[in-house]
Amino acid sequence: SGGGVDHMDSMESCVPPGFRFHPTDEELVGYYLRKKVASQKIDLDVIRDIDLYRIEPWDLTVLIFCSNLSECIEEHCGIGYEEQNEWYFFSFKDRKYPTGTRTNRATMAGFWKATGRDKAVHERSRLIGMRKTLVFYKGRAPNGQKTDWIMHEYRLETDENI
Amino acid sequence: SGGGVDHMDSMESCVPPGFRFHPTDEELVGYYLRKKVASQKIDLDVIRDIDLYRIEPWDLTVLIFCSNLSECIEEHCGIGYEEQNEWYFFSFKDRKYPTGTRTNRATMAGFWKATGRDKAVHERSRLIGMRKTLVFYKGRAPNGQKTDWIMHEYRLETDENI
Numbered sequence: 001s002g003g004g005v006d007h008m009d010s011m012e013s014c015v016p017p018g019f020r021f022h023p024t025d026e027e028l029v030g031y032y033l034r035k036k037v038a039s040q041k042i043d044l045d046v047i048r049d050i051d052l053y054r055i056e057p058w059d060l061t062v063l064i065f066c067s068n069l070s071e072c073i074e075e076h077c078g079i080g081y082e083e084q085n086e087w088y089f090f091s092f093k094d095r096k097y098p099t100g101t102r103t104n105r106a107t108m109a110g111f112w113k114a115t116g117r118d119k120a121v122h123e124r125s126r127l128i129g130m131r132k133t134l135v136f137y138k139g140r141a142p143n144g145q146k147t148d149w150i151m152h153e154y155r156l157e158t159d160e161n162i
Numbered sequence: 163s164g165g166g167v168d169h170m171d172s173m174e175s176c177v178p179p180g181f182r183f184h185p186t187d188e189e190l191v192g193y194y195l196r197k198k199v200a201s202q203k204i205d206l207d208v209i210r211d212i213d214l215y216r217i218e219p220w221d222l223t224v225l226i227f228c229s230n231l232s233e234c235i236e237e238h239c240g241i242g243y244e245e246q247n248e249w250y251f252f253s254f255k256d257r258k259y260p261t262g263t264r265t266n267r268a269t270m271a272g273f274w275k276a277t278g279r280d281k282a283v284h285e286r287s288r289l290i291g292m293r294k295t296l297v298f299y300k301g302r303a304p305n306g307q308k309t310d311w312i313m314h315e316y317r318l319e320t321d322e323n324i
Contacts, residue, residue, distance in 0.1 A: 043178035
């Protein structure tokens, strides 16, 4: 049934009590993102797929908390989303124009805008990816109103980069 | 072979990348300590047995890092002890006198001394345990020299308390 996770699957893929998902940049890129891009199996589906530009940042917590998978994880594994103030997800980039490379990071209520320099992500001493920091602004550029929402966008530094 | 953990066992009981052991007081008492006292199976043997009063606090990291289990966890599960500054373990209390109830918390180099009030540990609204905070002093009471080492000692609030 595709990406669906049923009760038995979820029960088998729990982590013991006391463990929290606090991944390093290296783990996010070198394990989770690399496997996702290669369509390989990820041990525990703790990172959800969403369409980031169809949802406002303040709705993310509701979406992630209310999904079936997270309810299972919450109840049976004690990963404890309720005490988190960070959320992890996969999302495709939305191109501004079908033929272009510029990225459209607008939602209904506002837009994500890059800030600072991208940070390199290394695995041992090898460059495996980059981390871009974005801030959410309400409204429309160039007149947006800055908010406290911050996102780190990770990309692989390989040819398979999507 | 009793409490021994062999290579196969350890490999099977890994957690996925990105998970760190940051248990709450409730999880430590309500899951780990309760199961330990009842001799029930613990999902992942992440909390080691040590004899706390035969080892100095600054040697704990070495002991825990060098054990077979932790090496496996370190290499294969990425729990990442190397970046921790907290360690978790089980230890029996040492009575000062065979017939008494006073506890002997001295090591070769110093002693653990309680500080502040014990903190109640609740599971939902029920009291399940207490947490005592202790500080390590080098030397012998009453002339010890205070250090930065702090320990939280958890006990069950039940009749099976040991």
